[in-house]
Amino acid sequence: MASCHVCDLRVLVATVCGLLTAVVLGLGIWRIVINVETVTLTPTANTTVKFCRNGGTWENGRCVCPEEWRGWRCTIPYFCESSTSDDLTFARIPVGKYGSSQETCGENTLNVGYPIATRMCNISIYGEIVLENVTKGNCDENLKTLENKIDNMGAQLENISSETQILTSNVSKMTPENITSAARVVGQIFNTSRNASFEAKDTAVSTVSQLLSVSEDVFQEVPDAPPDDDAFTTLIQQMESYSLSLDSTSVVKPNVAVQTVLFSTKSTVLFSVKKGDSDSLISGSITVDTNVSNPNPDAETELQILLNTSKSNTTCGFIVYQNSKFFRSKIFKPKSNFSQKIISGKTDETKKDQRTSVEIVFNPRYDPKTFQIHSYACVYWNFIKRDWDTNGCHKQRSTDEFLYCHCNHTTNFAVLMSFEKKYKYPASLDILSNVGCALSITGLALTIVFQIVTRNVRKTSVTWVFVSLCTSMLIFNLLFVFGIENSNKNLVKRDNDTNKMDSDKNEIPTQDTVVISNPTCTVMAVLLHYFLLVTFTWTGISAAQLYFLLIRTMKPLPQHFIVFISLIGWGVPAIVVALTVGIIFSQNRNDPQWELEYRQEEICWLAVPDKKDLITSPFLWSFVLPVTIILINNIVIFIIIIVKVIWKNNRNLTSTKKVSSLKKILSMLSIAVVFGITWILAYLMLIDNDVIRTVFSYMFCLFNTTQGLQIFVLYTVRTKIFQDEASKVLKLLSLSTGRKKSLPSVTSLRLRVRMYNMLRSFPALNEHFRLLEPSVITEETTLSESDQANPSI
Numbered sequence: 001m002a003s004c005h006v007c008d009l010r011v012l013v014a015t016v017c018g019l020l021t022a023v024v025l026g027l028g029i030w031r032i033v034i035n036v037e038t039v040t041l042t043p044t045a046n047t048t049v050k051f052c053r054n055g056g057t058w059e060n061g062r063c064v065c066p067e068e069w070r071g072w073r074c075t076i077p078y079f080c081e082s083s084t085s086d087d088l089t090f091a092r093i094p095v096g097k098y099g100s101s102q103e104t105c106g107e108n109t110l111n112v113g114y115p116i117a118t119r120m121c122n123i124s125i126y127g128e129i130v131l132e133n134v135t136k137g138n139c140d141e142n143l144k145t146l147e148n149k150i151d152n153m154g155a156q157l158e159n160i161s162s163e164t165q166i167l168t169s170n171v172s173k174m175t176p177e178n179i180t181s182a183a184r185v186v187g188q189i190f191n192t193s194r195n196a197s198f199e200a201k202d203t204a205v206s207t208v209s210q211l212l213s214v215s216e217d218v219f220q221e222v223p224d225a226p227p228d229d230d231a232f233t234t235l236i237q238q239m240e241s242y243s244l245s246l247d248s249t250s251v252v253k254p255n256v257a258v259q260t261v262l263f264s265t266k267s268t269v270l271f272s273v274k275k276g277d278s279d280s281l282i283s284g285s286i287t288v289d290t291n292v293s294n295p296n297p298d299a300e301t302e303l304q305i306l307l308n309t310s311k312s313n314t315t316c317g318f319i320v321y322q323n324s325k326f327f328r329s330k331i332f333k334p335k336s337n338f339s340q341k342i343i344s345g346k347t348d349e350t351k352k353d354q355r356t357s358v359e360i361v362f363n364p365r366y367d368p369k370t371f372q373i374h375s376y377a378c379v380y381w382n383f384i385k386r387d388w389d390t391n392g393c394h395k396q397r398s399t400d401e402f403l404y405c406h407c408n409h410t411t412n413f414a415v416l417m418s419f420e421k422k423y424k425y426p427a428s429l430d431i432l433s434n435v436g437c438a439l440s441i442t443g444l445a446l447t448i449v450f451q452i453v454t455r456n457v458r459k460t461s462v463t464w465v466f467v468s469l470c471t472s473m474l475i476f477n478l479l480f481v482f483g484i485e486n487s488n489k490n491l492v493k494r495d496n497d498t499n500k501m502d503s504d505k506n507e508i509p510t511q512d513t514v515v516i517s518n519p520t521c522t523v524m525a526v527l528l529h530y531f532l533l534v535t536f537t538w539t540g541i542s543a544a545q546l547y548f549l550l551i552r553t554m555k556p557l558p559q560h561f562i563v564f565i566s567l568i569g570w571g572v573p574a575i576v577v578a579l580t581v582g583i584i585f586s587q588n589r590n591d592p593q594w595e596l597e598y599r600q601e602e603i604c605w606l607a608v609p610d611k612k613d614l615i616t617s618p619f620l621w622s623f624v625l626p627v628t629i630i631l632i633n634n635i636v637i638f639i640i641i642i643v644k645v646i647w648k649n650n651r652n653l654t655s656t657k658k659v660s661s662l663k664k665i666l667s668m669l670s671i672a673v674v675f676g677i678t679w680i681l682a683y684l685m686l687i688d689n690d691v692i693r694t695v696f697s698y699m700f701c702l703f704n705t706t707q708g709l710q711i712f713v714l715y716t717v718r719t720k721i722f723q724d725e726a727s728k729v730l731k732l733l734s735l736s737t738g739r740k741k742s743l744p745s746v747t748s749l750r751l752r753v754r755m756y757n758m759l760r761s762f763p764a765l766n767e768h769f770r771l772l773e774p775s776v777i778t779e780e781t782t783l784s785e786s787d788q789a790n791p792s793i
Helices: 009-041 143-149 157-167 176-189 198-211 216-220 231-242 431-453 464-483 487-491 519-551 561-587 618-646 657-675 677-684 690-705 707-717 720-737 745-760 763-772 785-789
Strands: 057-059 062-064 083-085 088-090 098-100 117-123 129-131 250-253 256-263 268-274 286-290 301-308 314-321 342-347 357-362 371-382 387-389 393-396 403-407 412-421
Touching: 098 157, 117 157, 143 157, 143 176, 157 176, 157 198, 176 198, 176 216, 176 231, 198 231, 198 250, 198 256, 231 314, 231 342, 256 268, 256 286, 268 314, 268 342, 301 314, 301 342, 357 412, 371 393, 371 403, 403 412, 431 464, 431 690, 431 707, 464 519, 464 561, 464 707, 487 519, 519 561, 519 618, 519 657, 561 618, 618 657, 618 677, 657 677, 657 707, 677 690, 690 707, 707 720
Parallel strands: none
Antiparallel strands: 057 062, 083 088, 098 117, 117 129, 250 256, 256 314, 268 286, 268 301, 301 357, 314 342, 342 412, 357 403, 371 387, 371 412, 393 403
């Protein structure tokens, strides 16, 4: 009966470890199955048929078409086909725009490289799309010479306006100097004292529209002008005067629209801009209503301005600019391509005692799935300050999604908005990650304590490389569990209700995008980056150490080896991380969002770039590249050790062949865990297949979150010292509870005899396995030569 009470500790340990492994594997398989079913049964956005055609995008319940297409699904052509006229070739031209000839001015002309002629695609009075006649330019006239000519009172303004339009038709060739010269020319053409013809002014409006298409970066390079010689200020003021001279007609170009309204009695006038199929303005997108008491926006309204005058026989002028490039603010700096339309409302200033009030409604165009409005301000352009101002304007509360403003004067108005990006913050770590990380943290802590406490008992030194690896891995796991989530996820707004914004504060934002800074998340990303690099560096050092000990049989190791490898293991990653953060900060120091060039907002980890920016990204050079080099080195050494040491044929293996094979497999697993071989699964996660990527993602999570547990089982639980100490603890627990008597001394003797016979059966590999598993050293084993020569390795 005594044998029934004997507990084989190995069976107990194996059972416990098997149960833990089964639990973790079961959780992983369960999550994989659930996720695969979800991916298989739920259609994704990539598998649905595109509703919008010809490059159109689905936004806010409708297709937003490119400028060459119209219609519900962007299937109606809105362009003039390629054409040839007077030996000049023109490519496809969108309606409402001028197309440049493919032939350009020669090398011996002032306008070398500029188009020789332009041709407009327009809509006839019958609604047909037609090509207008070709307008040829003078290759010996450039914008600078035209700027000098325009000061001559006898200049042919119509010819100058036409030449200016041709020279600005190719917006990609525009320079800051060209923009300034063109603005001066068209400003003078709009000047009422120059008496330019209607055709010249109409062409000048086309030039203004073309200027507004020039890149924002080029506009930013335009030098500041003195107050009395500002080409943009002059142009804006002359455009206001022009808006009062059209006799109840309108001029609409893709980026600017001008409308004049005349009425003889006291009245209100409502000027509206409707959303079209594209971002360009067209004649049908502008409407005017009189005797309207209040703004009446609907789902198709993009902006409205209600002008209320106290005098009769009044002329009102309205201008819509597609963007604010002419309004160069020092306060508000746009950083993105959000549409910041400018609306101008002007009355005839010759009327005395004219009290005018303005109500403005904006329905900004942006992607609500990606952004939400953070704040906004109702402003007007102050010509004295040459900047935006809030004096006389205030917000009005609303009950819908529109932004309402009220001003007690007329001029150029805008709603300056700052947007906050909607990030998809991930949910908290799931049960698989939590269980795996908890087991790893526990296993690593016990392994480190075991290596230090049992140093004298094992009659060998602490393996510095092994302890350093476990320490860095332990710290990384702790940081991952408690710091990977961004605390900003708790600040996310539940909706985009503009009514909840403070309507009393009419403060001008400084830029159009806002990111809530979180320095703690940045610090956490730096620490995670550093300790993961440290972990991989120590796996590389472990591989190099085993290679020199087993393959090169380097005994003793070089002097000051520990100091050298410590500088590499802990110092080199610090240099890489410091250089990465320093370079990113130096390149983006003027950007308050510079930290997002280094880390993600969704989680406190390195920013993953788009495919087009991958080559220049810090993620590639400071993490992927060094980790890849280390993994390749570790895999090569792993294969060499397997071939030349572990699975090398030995004639002494006969009756213990099965046991030896199990030992070899365990030795391979032990090395693979320390070398971090399972991290190659991260590269398999890049496969462009949702199901395969999901499977490898959960395999990666399963093997790498439990890496610390694997180290504990293979390098601590399997050692005889741990088993003896655990046996003593179990005996004490059994005695204290009275449920188990102390084990007979013969049991310990049997275990020792059994291990002695097993080791004798393969003496040739005994030394190799002892080096591969430095912690599995029995009390009867003497120090190896390497331990004697290096007492602290």
